[in-house]
Amino acid sequence: MEDQLSTTFAALADPTRRAILAKLSLGETSVTELARPFEMSMPAITKHLKVLEKAGLISRSREAQWRPCKLEAAPLEEVAGWVEDYRRFWAESFDRLDIYLAKIQAEGKKGKDSTKRKH
Amino acid sequence: MEDQLSTTFAALADPTRRAILAKLSLGETSVTELARPFEMSMPAITKHLKVLEKAGLISRSREAQWRPCKLEAAPLEEVAGWVEDYRRFWAESFDRLDIYLAKIQAEGKKGKDSTKRKH
Numbered sequence: 001m002e003d004q005l006s007t008t009f010a011a012l013a014d015p016t017r018r019a020i021l022a023k024l025s026l027g028e029t030s031v032t033e034l035a036r037p038f039e040m041s042m043p044a045i046t047k048h049l050k051v052l053e054k055a056g057l058i059s060r061s062r063e064a065q066w067r068p069c070k071l072e073a074a075p076l077e078e079v080a081g082w083v084e085d086y087r088r089f090w091a092e093s094f095d096r097l098d099i100y101l102a103k104i105q106a107e108g109k110k111g112k113d114s115t116k117r118k119h
Numbered sequence: 120m121e122d123q124l125s126t127t128f129a130a131l132a133d134p135t136r137r138a139i140l141a142k143l144s145l146g147e148t149s150v151t152e153l154a155r156p157f158e159m160s161m162p163a164i165t166k167h168l169k170v171l172e173k174a175g176l177i178s179r180s181r182e183a184q185w186r187p188c189k190l191e192a193a194p195l196e197e198v199a200g201w202v203e204d205y206r207r208f209w210a211e212s213f214d215r216l217d218i219y220l221a222k223i224q225a226e227g228k229k230g231k232d233s234t235k236r237k238h
Contacts (some may be wrong), residue, residue, distance in 0.1 A: 010134035013125045016202075025205065080206065082137075085197045086144065089192030090199075092134030 004056075005082060007050050008075040011055035016040070023073060024058060028068035124201060127194040131173035135159070136167050140190060143177060147187035213221075 011017060014089075020034055035045040049069065052058045056075050060067050121129075130136060139153060154164040168188065171177045175194050179186050 003134055005132055005137070006132045009128045013128035013132060015122055015125055018124070021205075025208065071205075071208060073205055076202055076205045077209040079198070080202045080209075083202065086140075086190075086192055086195045087199065089144065089190060090196040092192075095148075096232055 004075065005078055007055045008079060011051050011075075012079070014048070014051075017052055020045075020048060020052060020069075021057060023082055024069055024071040028061070029071045030066045030068055030098065034069060123194065124197055126174045127176065127198060130170050130176055130194075131198070133167070133170075139167060139171060139188075140176060143188055145178070145188040146174055147189045149185045149187055150219075165180060 016038060019038070023029060023034060023037070031042075031045065031049065034049075035042060038045060049058065049060075053060065056072055059070050059072050061070065135157060138157070142148060142153060142156070150161075150164065150168065153168075154161060157164060168177065168179075172179065173189055178189050178191050180189065
């Protein structure tokens with residue numbers, strides 16, 4: 001019932017699952033190899049992999065006997081497309097910060113100038 | 120205890136909450152106005168707003184009496200930064216698709232040529 005984007009976001013809402021994706025971005029890896037850096041039981045890792053697989057973020061090859069995991073980037077492209085629509089908002093925040101910094105810089109300079117005049 | 124990125128992704132994993140952000144991208148809005156397009160009780164909407172507020176995705180003004188909601192884009196910028204690292208993966212997929220399409224197009228042309236020769 002869940003829409004793809006909600007499923008993707010829910011799958012990404014966990015630091016271990018994001019770390020698994022980061023590791024897979026370096027290349028196909030076996031489950032044993034994937035589990036190594038995490039202090040986790042194999043069932044716990046398998047559970048995370050199932051969430052990622054259900055969201056289409058990874059796939060497991062059926063060709064090789066060691067069934068390597070592979071990163072699938074299509075759902076991430078959807079995330080990038082979604083977040084792109086909001087880019088102007090943080091760009092605007094930076095513009096406002098620039099204006100603010102320029103203003104306090106100008107005021108600071110004015111302050112100094114008036115101090116000079118007093119002397 | 121949760122990291123910011125996990126909190127953000129969890130908040131985004133709901134179509135109603137994403138629709139609220141989309142509406143706020145058009146400007147500050149009262150809660151009543153926000154609730155209008157959704158067939159939801161006010162407590163249900165308030166619950167969604169609390170999730171978004173906790174994730175820092177919206178803020179509520181304390182100045183005006185109608186306490187308008189406002190989109191806060193900083194967590195979305197973090198999402199964009201995170202997903203950007205994976206861009207090359209979907210770019211690569213497109214490259215592979217291009218190569219594949221060029222190949223079947225070339226093969227299709229060869230096929231036609233050999234049919235012609237038979238006649």
